[in-house]
Amino acid sequence: MGMTYNYKCKSCGYEISSAPPNTLDRGFVSIFRAELCNDCKEVVQVLKDLDRSSVRYKPEFEEKCKFLICPRCEGTNLNKWEGKCPKCGKGMKKVNTDKIWD
Numbered sequence: 667m668g669m670t671y672n673y674k675c676k677s678c679g680y681e682i683s684s685a686p687p688n689t690l691d692r693g694f695v696s697i698f699r700a701e702l703c704n705d706c707k708e709v710v711q712v713l714k715d716l717d718r719s720s721v722r723y724k725p726e727f728e729e730k731c732k733f734l735i736c737p738r739c740e741g742t743n744l745n746k747w748e749g750k751c752p753k754c755g756k757g758m759k760k761v762n763t764d765k766i767w768d
Protein backbone atom coordinates (compact mmCIF):
# COMPACT_ATOMS: atom_id res chain seq x y z
CA MET A 667 0.00 0.00 0.00
CA GLY A 668 1.32 3.44 -0.88
CA MET A 669 1.48 6.42 1.41
CA THR A 670 1.54 10.01 0.32
CA TYR A 671 2.46 12.93 2.54
CA ASN A 672 2.23 16.66 2.28
CA TYR A 673 5.59 18.39 2.23
CA LYS A 674 6.08 22.08 2.66
CA CYS A 675 9.04 24.36 2.16
CA LYS A 676 9.26 26.82 5.03
CA SER A 677 11.40 29.14 3.01
CA CYS A 678 9.24 29.77 -0.07
CA GLY A 679 5.95 28.05 0.79
CA TYR A 680 6.08 25.50 -2.04
CA GLU A 681 3.90 22.50 -1.20
CA ILE A 682 3.65 19.05 -2.67
CA SER A 683 1.94 15.77 -2.07
CA SER A 684 4.52 13.05 -2.42
CA ALA A 685 5.87 9.75 -1.29
CA PRO A 686 8.82 10.11 1.10
CA PRO A 687 12.18 10.78 -0.57
CA ASN A 688 14.40 7.82 -1.41
CA THR A 689 11.71 5.20 -0.94
CA LEU A 690 9.79 3.12 -3.40
CA ASP A 691 6.08 3.66 -3.04
CA ARG A 692 4.21 0.46 -3.73
CA GLY A 693 0.65 -0.09 -4.75
CA PHE A 694 -0.74 -3.52 -5.61
CA VAL A 695 1.07 -3.48 -8.91
CA SER A 696 2.68 -0.13 -9.56
CA ILE A 697 5.89 0.98 -7.97
CA PHE A 698 6.47 4.72 -7.82
CA ARG A 699 9.31 6.90 -6.78
CA ALA A 700 9.40 10.62 -6.10
CA GLU A 701 11.59 12.30 -8.70
CA LEU A 702 12.56 15.86 -9.34
CA CYS A 703 11.73 16.92 -12.90
CA ASN A 704 14.37 19.29 -14.21
CA ASP A 705 12.09 20.48 -16.99
CA CYS A 706 9.06 21.57 -14.97
CA LYS A 707 10.92 22.00 -11.65
CA GLU A 708 8.36 19.98 -9.79
CA VAL A 709 8.52 16.93 -7.59
CA VAL A 710 6.52 14.28 -9.41
CA GLN A 711 5.51 10.70 -8.73
CA VAL A 712 7.11 8.63 -11.43
CA LEU A 713 6.21 5.07 -12.31
CA LYS A 714 9.35 3.12 -11.84
CA ASP A 715 8.42 -0.49 -12.15
CA LEU A 716 5.63 -3.04 -11.86
CA ASP A 717 5.32 -5.77 -9.31
CA ARG A 718 5.16 -8.72 -11.68
CA SER A 719 4.52 -11.19 -8.89
CA SER A 720 1.31 -9.42 -7.90
CA VAL A 721 -1.98 -11.28 -8.47
CA ARG A 722 -3.35 -8.08 -10.05
CA TYR A 723 -0.54 -7.86 -12.56
CA LYS A 724 -1.48 -8.21 -16.22
CA PRO A 725 1.03 -8.42 -19.07
CA GLU A 726 -0.80 -5.69 -21.03
CA PHE A 727 0.26 -3.20 -18.34
CA GLU A 728 3.72 -3.29 -19.86
CA GLU A 729 2.53 -1.58 -23.01
CA LYS A 730 0.15 0.82 -21.32
CA CYS A 731 2.52 2.05 -18.64
CA LYS A 732 5.11 4.68 -19.23
CA PHE A 733 8.14 4.18 -17.07
CA LEU A 734 10.40 6.90 -15.76
CA ILE A 735 8.55 9.71 -17.47
CA CYS A 736 7.36 12.93 -15.84
CA PRO A 737 3.54 12.73 -15.64
CA ARG A 738 3.30 16.51 -16.11
CA CYS A 739 5.50 17.23 -19.10
CA GLU A 740 6.37 13.70 -20.29
CA GLY A 741 10.02 14.64 -20.00
CA THR A 742 12.70 12.21 -18.95
CA ASN A 743 15.01 14.76 -17.39
CA LEU A 744 14.52 13.36 -13.90
CA ASN A 745 16.65 13.14 -10.80
CA LYS A 746 15.95 11.27 -7.64
CA TRP A 747 14.20 13.60 -5.19
CA GLU A 748 16.28 14.00 -2.05
CA GLY A 749 13.71 15.94 -0.05
CA LYS A 750 14.81 19.41 -1.12
CA CYS A 751 12.54 22.14 -2.42
CA PRO A 752 12.76 22.29 -6.25
CA LYS A 753 12.14 26.05 -6.21
CA CYS A 754 14.69 27.29 -3.71
CA GLY A 755 16.78 24.25 -2.75
CA LYS A 756 15.98 24.32 0.97
CA GLY A 757 14.87 21.23 2.86
CA MET A 758 11.17 20.41 2.87
CA LYS A 759 9.25 19.36 5.95
CA LYS A 760 6.63 16.66 6.13
CA VAL A 761 3.46 18.30 7.43
CA ASN A 762 0.92 15.48 7.47
CA THR A 763 -0.30 12.31 5.84
CA ASP A 764 -2.18 13.15 2.69
CA LYS A 765 -3.60 9.86 1.54
CA ILE A 766 -3.22 6.14 1.56
CA TRP A 767 -3.76 4.49 -1.78
CA ASP A 768 -3.70 1.04 -3.27
Ligand SMILES: [Zn+2]
Pocket residue numbers: 675676677678679680751752753754755756
Ligand atom coordinates in the same frame (compact mmCIF):
# COMPACT_ATOMS: atom_id res chain seq x y z
ZN1 LIG B 1 11.42 26.50 -1.30
Ligand SMILES: [Zn+2]
Pocket residue numbers: 703704705706707736737738739740741
Ligand atom coordinates in the same frame (compact mmCIF):
# COMPACT_ATOMS: atom_id res chain seq x y z
ZN1 LIG C 1 8.20 17.53 -15.93
